[in-house]
Amino acid sequence: MGHSMDDQEKSRQQLGSLVDAMQQKIQELETRQRQCEKALHDSQQQLQQAQKMETLGTLVAGVAHEINNPINLIMYNIPLLQKIWSDFMPVLKERQQQAPDQKFGGFDYAFLADNLVQLLSDMQMAAHRVAKTVLDLKNFSRQSNVAEKTPLQLNNAVNNALRLAQTTLRASSVAIDVQLGENLPDIEGNLQSIEQIILNIIVNAIQAIDHDRGRIEITTGYCNQDGKVYIRIADNGRGISQAISDKIFLPFVTDKQAEGGTGLGLSVSYSLVKAHEGEIFFETTPGQGSAFTVHLPSVMKGQAPKILVVDDDSAIRQMLIEALTMDRLYLVEEAANGIEASIKLGTYRPDLLILDIFMPEMDGLEVCRTISNEPELSEMKVIITTGYPEHPKLDEVVALGYTNIFSKPFDLLNFIEAIDRILAG
Ligand SMILES: Nc1ncnc2c1ncn2[C@@H]1O[C@H](COP(=O)(O)OP(=O)(O)OP(=O)(O)O)[C@@H](O)[C@H]1O
Numbered sequence: 001m002g003h004s005m006d007d008q009e010k011s012r013q014q015l016g017s018l019v020d021a022m023q024q025k026i027q028e029l030e031t032r033q034r035q036c037e038k039a040l041h042d043s044q045q046q047l048q049q050a051q052k053m054e055t056l057g058t059l060v061a062g063v064a065h066e067i068n069n070p071i072n073l074i075m076y077n078i079p080l081l082q083k084i085w086s087d088f089m090p091v092l093k094e095r096q097q098q099a100p101d102q103k104f105g106g107f108d109y110a111f112l113a114d115n116l117v118q119l120l121s122d123m124q125m126a127a128h129r130v131a132k133t134v135l136d137l138k139n140f141s142r143q144s145n146v147a148e149k150t151p152l153q154l155n156n157a158v159n160n161a162l163r164l165a166q167t168t169l170r171a172s173s174v175a176i177d178v179q180l181g182e183n184l185p186d187i188e189g190n191l192q193s194i195e196q197i198i199l200n201i202i203v204n205a206i207q208a209i210d211h212d213r214g215r216i217e218i219t220t221g222y223c224n225q226d227g228k229v230y231i232r233i234a235d236n237g238r239g240i241s242q243a244i245s246d247k248i249f250l251p252f253v254t255d256k257q258a259e260g261g262t263g264l265g266l267s268v269s270y271s272l273v274k275a276h277e278g279e280i281f282f283e284t285t286p287g288q289g290s291a292f293t294v295h296l297p298s299v300m301k302g303q304a305p306k307i308l309v310v311d312d313d314s315a316i317r318q319m320l321i322e323a324l325t326m327d328r329l330y331l332v333e334e335a336a337n338g339i340e341a342s343i344k345l346g347t348y349r350p351d352l353l354i355l356d357i358f359m360p361e362m363d364g365l366e367v368c369r370t371i372s373n374e375p376e377l378s379e380m381k382v383i384i385t386t387g388y389p390e391h392p393k394l395d396e397v398v399a400l401g402y403t404n405i406f407s408k409p410f411d412l413l414n415f416i417e418a419i420d421r422i423l424a425g
């Protein structure tokens with residue numbers, strides 16, 4: 001009797017912990033669902049934005065083209081007028097002496113002598129400004145045909161953009177903190193365009209700072225999840241005003257009319273980023289600052305081997321991810337148990353699975369059983385890691401054909417070299 005009470009108590013406990021585990025799982029799934037929904041929403045927005053930009057691009061290209069010829073005509077003829085005027089002045093002066101009351105276009109000679117040169121050079125300046133706007137518009141609409149792409153280092157573009165920003169920077173009291181990632185893979189791009197993207201963002205950052213504690217942080221690096229190289233430019237300026245935050249990438253959106261802003265900077269950057277198949281996004285907190293991030297595909301994308309690290313110990317996952325992405329350019333994703341791993345195996349399709357055996361919920365052995373029956377995963381290389389190499393479970397793992405076994409703790413350098421070999425072989 002007592003025995004069966006025990007049994008009952010035991011199964012009640014088991015049931016209880018099962019329910020707990022399920023509830024936890026449900027919560028995790030709900031979180032993941034929310035993440036997916038957000039990702040979907042974001043990409044829908046990006047798509048809508050992209051379509052809007054394309055229509056605008058066509059329109060803008062047309063307008064720019066129409067303005068281009070007349071403005072060139074004006075620009076090239078003003079110097080001619082200036083030259084004619086300087087030859088003409090003595091003639092007018094003589095004429096004035098003969099007929100002191102004579103007016104030219106309603107003005108007397110003295111007024112013209114004082115003002116016409118200035119008037120012409122103002123006209124020339126204005127024409128140049130229109131021509132510059134046309135050029136910006138043309139850049140904006142150039143969309144997907146950026147001239148000549150070559151493999152280049154993002155960090156070089158950053159340094160060039162910083163040089164171009166020197167004058168603006170010196171005029172402000174903003175401190176710049178630059179942290180360039182090392183060993184970044186090349187990007188396939190147009191150097192001038194990339195510089196332009198960065199310069200526009202830096203200039204905006206400087207302009208957004210209206211106090212004397214100004215600071216801009218520039219970071220570059222490699223994102224091991226999407227194989228892209230990124231640059232992040234963060235300022236502690238006034239932040240992007242709510243009123244325009246959802247349209248700052250559209251042309252002519254500006255809150256700097258008074259200072260001569262045309263609102264083209266970010267729209268040009270946006271279309272240049274798109275022409276490089278990249279992404280640009282920002283975070284902002286009113287009164288505290290903004291950060292713009294640009295991701296650009298590296299030449300590694302599509303070539304870099306993908307690795308899935310599965311371990312319930314987050315410290316080990318972290319250590320491996322760092323080692324695999326610091327001087328190697330592997331793409332790495334992680335999972336904390338067998339269930340997460342199974343989900344990721346389906347979508348991420350890694351070239352190499354690094355699998356711990358003893359994990360809660362679903363262990364590594366069960367993962368091995370599943371993948372050994374999955375023809376689509378037969379090409380995937382597998383490395384087993386375990387703290388208990390003598391455990392009978394390992395015999396089963398070997399029997400399933402998984403013989404690359406490493407006991408923890410392992411020598412990291414050796415381990416990484418073994419990974420290189422296995423992936424190469
Ligand atoms: N770092 C930033 N901090 C705060 N606001 C910003 C920042 N970057 C952009 N903005 C906002 O986005 C608007 C659009 O920027 P964009 O560079 O396209 O145009 P602009 O700087 O106003 O003019 P232009 O670049 O043509 O001289 C800016 O007017 C500003 O309101």
Ligand SMILES: [Mg+2]
Pocket residue numbers: 200203204264265266
């Ligand atoms: Mg700008």
